[in-house]
Amino acid sequence: MCHDGTGTYKKFPTDCGHPAYEEKKFGGTTYQTVDLGNIARNIKKSSRNTCGACHFFGGGGDGVKHGDLDSSMFAPDKSLDVHMDVKGLNYNCTVCHTARSHDIVGRKYSRAAPNTHRLALPEDTGLRIGCENCHSSRPHKNNQNLNDHTDTVACQTCHIPYFARGGIATQLDWDWSTAGKHTADGKAIVKKDSDGNVIYHTKKGTMAWGTSLEPEYAWYRGVMTYIQQQDIIDPSTVVALNRPLGSYADRDARIYPFKVHQGKQPFDAESNRLVVPKLFGKKGSGAYWAEYDWTKAANKGMEAYGAPFSGSIGFIETTFYSPLNHMIAPKEASLACGECHSRSGRLAALTSFYLPGRDRSGLVDALGWTAVWLSLAGILIHGVLRFILKK
Amino acid sequence: MQKKLQLYTRFERLWHWVQAALIIVLALTGFELHGTFELFGFEKAHTIHMYSAWPLLVLTAFAIFWHITTGEWKQYIPSSRNILPVALYYIRGIFRGERHPFSKTRQKKLNPLQALAYFTLKTVLLPVSLVSGVLYLFPDRAEAFLNIPLGLTAVTHTAGAFALVSFFIVHTYLTTTGGTLLTYIKAMITGWEETDE
Numbered sequence: 221m222c223h224d225g226t227g228t229y230k231k232f233p234t235d236c237g238h239p240a241y242e243e244k245k246f247g248g249t250t251y252q253t254v255d256l257g258n259i260a261r262n263i264k265k266s267s268r269n270t271c272g273a274c275h276f277f278g279g280g281g282d283g284v285k286h287g288d289l290d291s292s293m294f295a296p297d298k299s300l301d302v303h304m305d306v307k308g309l310n311y312n313c314t315v316c317h318t319a320r321s322h323d324i325v326g327r328k329y330s331r332a333a334p335n336t337h338r339l340a341l342p343e344d345t346g347l348r349i350g351c352e353n354c355h356s357s358r359p360h361k362n363n364q365n366l367n368d369h370t371d372t373v374a375c376q377t378c379h380i381p382y383f384a385r386g387g388i389a390t391q392l393d394w395d396w397s398t399a400g401k402h403t404a405d406g407k408a409i410v411k412k413d414s415d416g417n418v419i420y421h422t423k424k425g426t427m428a429w430g431t432s433l434e435p436e437y438a439w440y441r442g443v444m445t446y447i448q449q450q451d452i453i454d455p456s457t458v459v460a461l462n463r464p465l466g467s468y469a470d471r472d473a474r475i476y477p478f479k480v481h482q483g484k485q486p487f488d489a490e491s492n493r494l495v496v497p498k499l500f501g502k503k504g505s506g507a508y509w510a511e512y513d514w515t516k517a518a519n520k521g522m523e524a525y526g527a528p529f530s531g532s533i534g535f536i537e538t539t540f541y542s543p544l545n546h547m548i549a550p551k552e553a554s555l556a557c558g559e560c561h562s563r564s565g566r567l568a569a570l571t572s573f574y575l576p577g578r579d580r581s582g583l584v585d586a587l588g589w590t591a592v593w594l595s596l597a598g599i600l601i602h603g604v605l606r607f608i609l610k611k
Numbered sequence: 612m613q614k615k616l617q618l619y620t621r622f623e624r625l626w627h628w629v630q631a632a633l634i635i636v637l638a639l640t641g642f643e644l645h646g647t648f649e650l651f652g653f654e655k656a657h658t659i660h661m662y663s664a665w666p667l668l669v670l671t672a673f674a675i676f677w678h679i680t681t682g683e684w685k686q687y688i689p690s691s692r693n694i695l696p697v698a699l700y701y702i703r704g705i706f707r708g709e710r711h712p713f714s715k716t717r718q719k720k721l722n723p724l725q726a727l728a729y730f731t732l733k734t735v736l737l738p739v740s741l742v743s744g745v746l747y748l749f750p751d752r753a754e755a756f757l758n759i760p761l762g763l764t765a766v767t768h769t770a771g772a773f774a775l776v777s778f779f780i781v782h783t784y785l786t787t788t789g790g791t792l793l794t795y796i797k798a799m800i801t802g803w804e805e806t807d808e
Contacts, residue, residue: 365657368751558653563646574762577646577653581766588773595777599784602701606788609706 221273225264229254229273234500268294268304271313283388287433287479288546292386300386302550316349325349351375374440374474378555380544382432383479389417389429395484397535399425400512423499423509425484435477435544437567439466444541449494449527455487458537468573475570481540486514489534496521618720619802623683626674627799633667634775636660641772664744671741686721687730694723705788715804728778736778740771 221229232240232251240251272294279285283292298305303315317324326349351359355375358367369378384390401409401422408422417429444462453459461483466473488495497517501507506520514533522529560567561577568578619627640660643650651659678684696712701724704712713722721729746753746764753759789795790805798804 365661371751556652556654557657561644561646561653574760574765576761576765577644579762579765580645580769584766584770584773588770588776591773591777592780595780599781603784603787605706610708 222266223263225262283390287383287390288544290388374476381555384431393428393482395426397484436480438464439473440464440476441466441473455536461538461540477544478541483538487536489532490530496525618804633663636663689727689730697722697724736774743768
């Protein structure tokens with residue numbers, strides 16, 4: 221798959237990554253037999269096509285999951301990604317995602333990104349992943365003041381001004397609680413918006429989509445915490461399924477852009493824990509997509525997962541943070557200073573530090589303006605008196 | 612009898628007007644950076660602020676050198692002698708058309724209120740703005756080596772700016788209190804002032 225030079229390797233949807241070894245049908249689509257011998261005789265270096273065949277379609281479709289990876293990245297122009305621009309540098313994924321012995325560097329695998337953001341050039345291991353590994357930590361040649369930002373602001377923050385810029389919508393909201401509706405004659409409902417994005421699906425519920433979106437920002441040192449099934453959650457709040465770790469005080473953390481996905485998903489309303497529902501299966505198996513009963517699906521799912529389920533289903537609102545690293549805009553399109561350095565700019569929510577242009581001391585400003593206005597009033601009164609009394 | 616008196620040397624006038632221009636530009640761009648209004652846009656305002664800050668620092672260094680080598684710094688030593696009559700003149704006498712109680716000479720060209728005001732400007736207002744400004748140029752180093760957080764630097768710099776703007780307003784107004792409205796401005800341009808002595 222990763223080195224398929226023929227483009228014929230296709231996974232069969234329900235076979236856990238395996239291709240169709242003989243012609244099979246699924247959901248009205250026929251999957252042809254994959255000729256593994258032919259593929260083996262035509263292996264090539266990996267490419268945007270081979271990597272993108274899976275990674276551009278995460279979450280079940282084109283651009284659904286990431287927001288910075290979708291099929292527009294197969295052949296991006298410069299405005300979409302300066303490095304992968306087909307008429308320019310034309311980088312493959314592996315220029316940055318380097319590997320030794322198939323150990324590919326990336327966010328969650330062999331090392332966290334952003335890695336230590338010290339000057340890393342030349343990094344003698346030959347591994348790249350962070351922007352700094354090529355660009356150094358003071359990359360702006362003619363603006364030292366911008367270089368003074370690199371210890372607190374990740375490159376991505378300014379250089380990914382908007383995500384999902386390739387014209388393909390990414391999913392922003394997925395509400396499972398509305399799933400299971402059928403037409404009067406018992407048929408599944410699928411509604412699409414004018415761009416063809418599914419906004420309601422009987423199997424999945426209600427969904428919302430968007431393109432060219434402003435990221436949200438958080439302090440991030442490259443490590444996430446995740447809520448796990450056994451963790452107790454507070455259903456009265458929006459549950460952050462994962463959360464970027466870091467703070468202003470944390471010297472390894474920087475302000476980083478994220479796609480924050482909203483969700484509404486089933487949970488165990490008695491034990492206040494997440495549930496793992498069984499979705500896929502035949503009628504009688506308890507699978508949600510066959511019987512549309514969350515309690516049955518949760519019972520079956522939790523049985524397979526091996527954890528108790530009280531039998532009481534509720535729905536909680538959730539968020540999920542995905543860091544943005546791709547779709548690097550040309551420098552002319554990167555964020556202007558005033559996007560953050562203003563009273564209600566993009567960093568309005570990050571309040572633990574003094575941001576020039578946004579913050580001020582209320583006391584100093586009040587005293588200052590009092591002094592200025594008193595001075596003006598004083599000279600005005602003095603001047604008017606001089607004018608009148610001289611006559 | 613009318614008499615012409617050379618009060619301000621060429622360097623003094625050059626220093627005064629360049630400093631005035633730089634401080635006006637720094638105040639305009641500075642308050643934009645502070646978020647008070649939008650004029651140039653943050654980035655351009657920042658660039659102009661930086662390109663004005665360095666010349667002001669160089670000019671200040673020259674001015675300090677000039678004050679020391681010429682002994683002119685002594686003009687700014689505040690003294691309480693005659694301060695009351697001068698204060699009373701601005702509160703009362705000026706409205707009655709009285710004569711200014713202080714006679715300027717080349718050796719003593721500042722009345723006691725001026726001496727006090729400029730002494731405060733040069734020992735408090737400008738140093739506060741300049742020192743906090745230099746720290747603001749190197750915020751990372753100020754934090755790392757001097758343990759001065761950016762917020763403190765910024766708020767001090769803002770306070771200095773408010774004080775300078777207030778000073779500028781009153782200072783500009785008082786230039787109109789000479790023989791004619793423009794007497795003092797002319798003197799600061801030509802160096803010569805017509806006095807009544």
